Amino acid sequence: MNSTALMRNVGIVLAKEVIDALRDRRTLLRLLVPAVLMGPLLLLALSSLISSLEDRAEKREVLVAGIEHAPTLRNYLERQTFTVKPAPADYEARLRATTLLEPVMVIGEDFEAELLHGEQPTVAIVSDSANQRAAGGVGSLQRLLSGFNRERAALNLALRGVSTELLNPVDVEERDLASVQARAARITGIIPMFIIMAVLYGALTAALDSTAGERERGSLEPLLMNPVQQIALVLGKWGAVAALGLAVGLLSCLSFIPAQWLLKSDSLQAMFQFGAHEVLAFMLLQLPLAAGLGAVLMALAIRSKTFKEAQAGSALVITVVALAPMVSLLNPSGDAPWYLWVPGLAQNTLMMWVLKGETLTAAQVLPSVLVGAGLTVVCLAYVARSMRAAVSR
């Protein structure tokens, strides 16, 4: 048979497998909930957390217990345009119970007198490290108090005729090199993980159904008794598996577009650029993943006698690939070159770069394409070889 006949048969098998999978509405719906809704929901939750942090920063309020003992400090705080509010009496209990979400500055009774005599009065910043929102506000209180310290010291030295520059032998200047998108990528870094998982889940059911499922139903044997090349059957099935993986991945991608309109934090919304360009880039990056993993899942499933057995066999692959992005989150030393050779991790790294607004080079993309193509060829050859053996056992 020539290659036209081969392609014709591949097309017939592919069309049938896609129709078959799309008619499985219940499975599809159950698959779309985690794939399409989870990511945007998590993003929205994160954005509302960020916007509440921003609100607190905008409010410029300080909770102080015993401010009446420290008129000098009060004066300083008010000059920094902060509003001083008295802390509730039961602040310790409320911090522990996470009902009070801000740290409290506690001032002793003799603050003013000790300050005048240079006796270093103690100011406590009370927080609870298990109360994350309150703990997050400690830093700004510390900065306020060290500002106060600096001002007092400078005044004291100036009175004695000493240059205040002696206090700052080094002039510290901060420069943030991250682009706007790079800063947003710290939050949006979860998106690639969800898209990778969506591709996996989309490919998974189709891969298992067209191999182990077909065998379990007893339809693989009659299928093999058609005068069709093994490789045409395998290619058609694999094409459908990869296409479904990509389709669910695309839906997951698209679901982030409406999600960004709903972002509560204005600054995050301004930073988070997720449009047609990003979707297109993401989908192109998923191609090798969908192709390679579709083939791997089919190769694992073809030897299984039942759908259940195949699911158990694929659990490891799914877990490894879905958790691969964690490596880059947990590795503090930055992206390593070998990341680009690991399926899942490579796609995650590349998508993160796209989100940061960087332009990808061929050298960066090539490893994942090579790995995907290699996996596809090896696994499909294995599936084609195993199909007959599978039914005769």
Add this chain to the structure above:
Amino acid sequence: MIEINNVSKSFTSRTGGSLLKRAPKQIVHAVQGVTLKAPSGRITGLLGANGAGKTTTLRMLGGLFQPDTGSITVDGIPVATHAREALAQMGILGDAHGLYPRLSARENIIYFGRLQGMEADAANARAEHLARLLDMGSILDRRAEGFSQGERMKTALARALVHDPANIVLDEPTNGLDVLATRSLRAALRHLRSAEGGSKCIVFSTHIMQEVELLCEHVVIVAKGRSVAEGTVEELLAMAGMAGQTGRFEDAFVKLAFNTEGVAA
């Protein structure tokens, strides 16, 4: 015309065993010398007990695996070397005949027709023709997931016959069918064998004596992987020393297959 010439096949199997201990390898001689010659226009029965090697023989005929020894030809085409050409000449309803539950009967039939090289229109016309022949018009556009045993069997048979093959191979097609369904299947097979039906070559495996007596002009008895006797029902009765005693075919079969005196149970 199907010719199976002295084929044999053995498998190595590993069954039994426990969680910690692997089962020892066992060699199972599934088929060790089956010969069958089925000309066109005749229904040839392959009669044997469970595990006699019928299904293995028919799977080799379908090219799923190669026989260890012996040869199989279909219309003169050797299955071993030209499996695809041979398969195009055959319609096989095997032991496993699962349908695609989310496709309708029509779509199931057309899918296999397309894989047999037919155009979609031709396959559709053929599906409608077979639906009339097998009396399954009412289920043609229903999805296969809710089908009864009989409806599944009819659909699988139509799927195997979609390319109008000259040779039809059926592996225990009456399993699980009720009386009416069995009767209509018999009528359909008789039609396919007749000149108007196309004088098909039909090979029919079963372990049910009644089917053989009612349907088959020629019977090959298989026991323990070997073909032990062949002939018409009358000839087989005569071989067992029960000439003319119609109704005692079961005893004749037991005697011929297991070489023991058949005792009516």
